[in-house]
Amino acid sequence: MQQEITYGRLTKIAGYIFGLLFAGGGCYFFNVAATGKDSGLNIGIGILILALGVYMVLNTYRKKVIIANDHLTYRGTFNTKTILFKEIKGYRIEKNTLVIESKDKLRIAITDHVYLTDDYKILNTVRRYGVDLDRKAHNDELKEILDDNENGFTRAERKQSLNKAKKIASYTNYIGIAIGIWAGFYPNPYNIAICVALIFPVVALFVLSRYKNIISPVDTGGARPAISWAMLAPSFGLMIRSFKDYDLLNEWEVLLPACCAFAISCLAFYLALPKKEANKYDWLWVSLFAIPYCYAATIHLNCMADNSPPLKFNTSVQNKYTSKSKGNTHYHLTLTPWQRHQEPIEIEVTRTEYEQTPVDGPVGGHIKRGLLSIKWFYLDM
DSSP states (O other), X not given: OOEEEOBOHHHHHHHHHHHHHHHHHHHHHHHHHHTTSSHHHHHHHHHHHHHHHHHHHHHHHHOEEEEOSSXXXXXXXXXEEEEEGGGEEEEEEETTEEEXXXXXXXEEEEETGGGBTTHHHHHHHHXXXXXXXXXXXXXXXXXXHHHOGGGOSSHHHHHHHHHHHHHHHHHHHHHHHHHHHHHHHOOSSHHHHHHHHHHHHHHHHHHHHHTXXXXXXXXXXXSSOBOHHHHHHHHHHHHHHHHHHOEESOGGGGHHHHHHHHHHHHHHHHHHSOOOGGGTTHHHHHHHHHHHHHHHHHHHHHHHTOOOOXXXXXXXXXXXXXXXXXXXXXXXXXXXXXXXXXXXXXXXXXXXXXXXXXXXOEEEEEEEOOTTSOOEEEEOO
């Protein structure tokens, strides 16, 4: 005997209605494109909306889970997968997706399983034949920490080290987030805020190295506390300030020194962090976190420590416009090139500077060489 589990009646009706509405919206954009008004843009939007509508209708019609005597079959929008009960290794729940894994690495992802009728029967079935993989990973990781002699001589000492590492990781993350907000949005006093944001990720790396067998650079849902925000938040705060505070003549000039710093960082992380099975990729995760830091730190070091004499230049405003992002208005000026083989340069200014600067109006500024030979400039406004 087998049982079929699908969407409930109301969910099916909503899926068909919204799918047809989206498909109709796509056809509307095709009709607008036929009039010749922004045809390319309207065709692109029409294709996206129509595809979404077709997907919703197909998903509503096809999605089904079949529970038989010895196997489970999932029919998704575009494929069908079957797994024998005796082959189920375990399951995990990722938001609204139930993931079932087999012993031979077959993976079935049942999206939005909570909207299926009798979804508890699916869960009861996989729980009967498999284990909770997230809980198992957590327990295995905890056992490895408590069995590692490097974390203490006795099991009690290792447990104490784990609790201490959790507190330190938590405090370090909170401080990192506070520094990121301070440097990114309220950098006052400016030099101190930027310097603290530059130094703190290094402090976080020291903490990671000190507890390298316990603390993880990313939150994997296991027993190891993570320290990712302590490295990411200050880095993104520095990124925000580098975009807002410094205008570069050629942004491509940042790549070479930033890539050199990134390569050195990767080598240092690889040599410093452990290579055990549970954390053998920690150095790679930390290296990925170093990308925004190396880019922003290169710009700040180049401009903040630049003692070169400024060179005066004069130009004019070629164009001006505003843009909106998350409810905020941004003001932009397009400057006429003042050097040979130079493209027009767009900069963001304050509202007052925007309103006081007319199109074709004269603008003066200064160019500086940069500590790392990355030329940057500022306007006399």
